Amino acid sequence: MNKDSPVGLQSNTNLLSYYREMQRIRTFEDRVGELYLRGESAGSMLHLSIGEESAAVGFCNAMTDGDTFTTHHRGHGIFLARGADPNRMMAEIGGKEDGYCRGKGGSMQIADMGLGHLGANAIVGGGIPAVVGAALVAKRRGNGKISVAFFGDGAMQQGILYESMNMAALWDLPVVFVCINNQWGMGTRIDQATKATKLHERAAAFGLNAETVNGLDVMDVIAAADRIVEGARAGTPGFLAVDCFRFYGHGRKDKSPYRTEEEETVGRQKDPVKFAREALIAQGHDEAELDALDKEITEEMDATIDFTIASPEPALDTMFQDVYAPGQPVPEPVRSRIERVLARE
Amino acid sequence: MKLAYRDALRQALIDAMREDPDIFAIGEEVGRYGGAYGVTKGLIEEFGAERLVDTPISEPAIVGAAVGAAMAGMRPVAELMYVDFVGMTMDQLCNQAAKIRYMFGGQIGVPMVLRTQGGIGRSAGAQHSQSLEAYVMHTPGLRLAMPGTVYDAYHLLRQALKQPDPVVFIEHKGLYAMSEEVDLSVPPPEWGKAVVRREGRDIVMVTYSRQIHYAMQAAEELAAEGIEATVIDLRTLNPLDFDTIRAAVEPIGKAMVISEAAMTAGVAAELAARITEECFDFLEDPVVRVAGEDIPISVSVELEKGSVPGPALVAQTARELVA
């Protein structure tokens, strides 16, 4: 993308592909909900990123092969935007053998080292400091790679973020902290969690390049991400808050009784997928073309459910694998320890 | 009266808060949301936001603020949504709360309760399913309660809220929806006392929290085969009622300890060692631990279930011990 030209919907020819990526995320998340309803998900702790698609697609656009990242518990969209295979993702969410982590991690602890995904996290803020270490290595090796932590607004109140930002700035690391500010952390609205709601100001205080961008228009996120990532690759860590709205409940089962209907209606108007679609129409794409694209995506994502249902449960003895490295002795099963003790009589 | 574990906990908070205006809850989603597992639902309407303090997601400061409030004369009930987050608060819990009375020569105590929940049962994965009671039990200065029944959910929480020292109160996520017939007006056993849930002549099962139910199930199954087990519910791990254990083990000479937590260096290890040391002359067999595998918990339904003991393993172990 030409960084000197004003970036706007009208001038951009890539919008169709960004729309496609965002629609893929939304459709995938929708199918995650379906997997749960069909009783095929491993549990109900499923956090959908509907409404946040522009953050994932917009930021990941600035990332390249070899960049590493961590995500939070609402990270399906980010992983897809970095090239994840939706079948293997869905199978992991189903706790199945063909999942990225062979059924051990699930939705909240999914990872793929091949794509630089150092891990999603069920601990709010838990994945943040790892990018400091990963960036330290990138800098040492001089490979031009960055490391990116994605997290929610709730993690802005975890102390570890500030320790991490301070180190990143102190050591001029190629790091970016991306806060997906969907306004809510479970039932707590951002202004009920902090008085300092201009989130990027905190990062600026540590010496990071820091911005807040409205997530409605993916092109705005792309432009902001380009600026921040350029700085990070040159050794000035960055921070980007993407303002958006959590369309549905905290988890799949939460009906958000703590939000008013009005707030939800207004919030959902901040819809990056719809916005991009309308922009495409304005650019001269026709509904039929976009419908055909949507249909293709629907088919791709429908298949993830079939793939997951067809995938076997992991074999029981795989639970002893991966505690330690391959080739190391595995933990002895309790049953065999008991048998040994009883056999001694 | 039929009551759910979750509702018993809520009732305990309500009754305690009505009685003692210094009691307040502090934690994530305890107020408006009513608690991640619904324990504090509706409390904010009666007691207001000053006594149901919703916090940012800042676990070390939640526990640390509770320590300070307790030192300043109130009685906070801090809540950690999952016991797995205790790692983040280890300093405040183990270096501050646990040691303040001692370090400061007995000048002041920290009468707080840390409510949290653990265990498997929701495919919540490795970071939301652990049984970490050993961390707490290993730290002098902390009390530790783990209710396994609806009655105890109520009364242990009431009693915890009267203790002079910090109490970590670990609920089990798999029990919240469990209902039992209870009469809460029956006076509870003294704080720190174990309860013998079932008496038998062949073997002693020592356990706590959710595994109580697995032990009872196994004991019923064994009874049909003519094997009679004594089942001890410890209720609190600190104080530990070793007298009740000893009194049961000495005449029978066979004991097993049942725990959901990882076996190695866990609570079961401590209990088995203590029974072995103190009842050695009476034991006919090694004290056997039936405990969780030494592995993290998977999100896969099958692997999750396979990671902790169930009634079948308890029964089988008892059968072989008695044979």
Ligand SMILES: Cc1ncc(C[n+]2csc(CCOP(=O)(O)OP(=O)(O)O)c2C)c(N)n1
């Ligand atoms: C350390 C920690 N504290 C609390 C929780 C429980 N919890 C899970 S998600 C969440 C809200 C997070 O909000 P935010 O960071 O804004 O992310 P969002 O859910 O909005 O994507 C909470 C409190 C947790 N998983 N980890």
Ligand SMILES: [Mg+2]
């Ligand atoms: Mg949020």
